[in-house]
Amino acid sequence: MATEQKPKSRFGMVIDLDRCNGCGACAAACAVENNVPPAHPTATDRTGLTWMRVYRADNRRPFPDNRSVYFPVSCQHCGNHTPCMAVCPQNAVDINPETGVVSQIPVRCLGCRYCMAACPFHARYFNWFDPKWPHEMENALNPDVSVRMRGVVEKCNFCHSRWQAAVARAAANGNHDIDPADYVPACVEACPEKAMTFGNLDDPKSEVARQSKAPIVFRLLARLNTDPKVYYRSDRDWVRRLGDTDVAQGESEVSRG
């Protein structure tokens, strides 16, 4: 486990749930960017792979008062006692000291799945199947992201390869710090509703830092005290309550996206 020192910057995002229409473009863009293989024919919604899952929940009211909301949930990049990193027996989970991003190192992963049991956001996925792309699609793989083998865990890393590219570009220009415009994860880029804002939460000038301080912004399971770096925003009370911990039964009809 890397020592829990305060990272130099803390990248995070704010997702405006009032804008999200559940189109799933973020999930598709993520899969393309990060070489997430297409689902195996026998995979189910419980054994498939995605780094970004869009959940649908509603307010449990009958028509015509029924309202629904979509929750895009990726790794929440916990900053405090990061549950997955704390439990990994062989240091296959790492926090980047530059960005605060929690990364899975697949080549070091044993596939014991203890991190999946530890993650309260169910944001980690196991390669139950050998990754396989249709023949022509293999040519379209992103060369900057290594593919993962069967039997290891993977998850969102805020498009680590894009950060590396931004660092390289900054270095080429003789800069020490990256240009925020150079580092935008694929999901944020792809969102047609511009519902996602990404950036350094520690940079007071950044849009994401400003937005994250709004009173209608909340985080999922905040009371578990894991300090996630993904924020959600909604004007609606009932939506904000869905981020709470209480697992009351039948509070909302759910369908898993």
Add this chain to the structure above:
Amino acid sequence: MFPGIYDFHWDAGHIIFLGIFYTVLVIVVSTIAIAMRRAILDFRGERAEALRWHADFEDLPDRWRRCRHELTGEVASRVCPNAFDCRHCTEHPKFVAARTPSTLAATHGAVVAGFAVPADRLYHRGHTWVRQDDYGVLTIGLDDFGAHLLGTPDEIRLPRIGSHVVTNGTGWRAKKNGVAVRILAPIDGEVVDVGGPDKGWYLKVRPDNPPDTRHLLTVTEAKLWMLRELERLQTSVATEGVGAALADGGLPVENLSEAIPADRRDAVMGMMFLNA
């Protein structure tokens, strides 16, 4: 695991955790190494035979490990703590010293329940005897009880001439009706001649020093012991619900080994010859 490997830090967590791990590893490995080294030393020191006897003796039930002084009534009940080696017993000299001449007056031989117990020899609990024949040479043979039990062995493996036998170690091996037994040597010495069942003796040994025979039974003791042995044999066979020929008090049959039910021969032979 070692300094220099990914994510090793000289912090309290690593030092305590890996410190304990390496301590455990060192303790386990060095303990095994020590045990192995001692085993090798024992092997070189030819302690295998003595240890074999101790291991076997440990595995014998308490009822088979009675002190010889229980036979004579000198003590009510006592389990031998010395693996039938009175030479190292602290109590044995006290019992001997307490004996009045009348306690063990009779020194003549006899026939006990059909088994001859001649007076010219000393007896070992493994049904062998030792007799001083020629000067400096001891003759070892199977006692009458043992001889009846074994009958004519199907196979016999005697030690090489020139090898050493040790007290309670393997004297020779015999096989009868598929049952293999080790006959325990009653005394230490170098084998100078070997005999066989037909000769009435099995080994002639030359003791290294003046022979120490304190652990051997005198003829008086042997007569009492022989009765106990018969009793032991009878109970063992009788609990099986067969062997009435012995249980009804009749004389032991000539070929005792045939009278024992086949499936019990192994256990009974082991019991009588003190093989675990």
Add this chain to the structure above:
Amino acid sequence: MDNSFISRGIRRCSTPKFLAWLAPWAVLLGLGVFAIGLCLIKGLNQTNMDNRFAFGLWIFLDLTVIALGAGAFFTGFLLYILRREELRAVINSAVVIGFICYSGAVLILAVDVGQPLRAWFTFWHPNVHSMLTEVTFCITCYLGILAIEYAPIVLKNRQLRDVPSFLLFEHQLHKVMPLFAAVGTFLSFFHQGSLGGLYGVLQGRPFAFRDGFAIWPSTFFLFILSAIATGPAFVLLTTWMVSKISGKQLVRHSVFALLAQISGWLLIAYVGLKSLDTLVWLNVTAPRSGVSAIRFYGWQPFASWMLVVEIVVLGLLPALIFLSPSRRRSTPWLITASLLACGGVAVNRFVMTIQTLAVPTLRFEPFMLYFPSWQEIAAFVFVIAYGVILYSLSFRYLTLFPQERELQQQ
């Protein structure tokens, strides 16, 4: 046919009968090998585990089996360290059972991980703060200790003891056995605890998370206590089963009574502390995470009856039976209580592993259930068959119960 390998004076069934007993187990073993092969070759998609049920039947049974295997170290501790000589009557059997339990669990763990060939990574670059690292190190070391404890029992086989160097090594090993018992106790203490810690530290899972002492959550201590409480009960149960199957008295009843008494006192302590822990968890720990914990039990089929069954029916009840002197004299009562106690530890491990994963954390995630695939069940049947076969061979050719010969001749 194999009589010369069977200890003298010990009666065992005929070779054909023995082979007939082994045959069905061998078939199950073969089935298990097939299932394990499928999982290793085709991957863990052969199981019904999924991203939510990252742990399934295997982890639950591994934890149970390891808890039951605690009889080996705890009997060793009582015999060699606390000098309860009466327990020499069952120590060999306890060691064999422990070896079977641990080796079986390690084998299943090796199938359970996605990349078994990387198991050494945990040793090479361990995260020393993870409970699983601690478990891996301790279980591996302890399996080694169990193998060392098994060795003298094997070397004392009637034919093997005829090899002088074997017997000498056995003799020397036996002399240092108290040291191995002490190291084994130390290791077992920590990995039994860490198996509980595995769940107690999960801050993100309010159902499992517990407050504790220093770096250890309360489950650390409860797992140790429940394991050493049921370990002797399992030794009692297995001894009785072997006795019934072989039709022989193997130990004196006083040994059963002693095991029961030890189990009883530990079990009553466990039930007390477990109840206290549950109250603290329901009223303090879980509410702090924003969860009214009693609502965990709103999910069917794991309603609050689970809690009552685990603590009262499978904890308090067997403890009271074990502690009643008159019940202790009766074998049927002891067996009933042992079954309950072993069932109790299984239910506790089930709750910690399966129920923890079934209860959702996100409000828009559903409660989920899972049923293991035949491959998962068959892989575990493999362990049972392997255990039965190894135990049967040991029982036939080695001295597992030193009192047997004496009892048989009475």
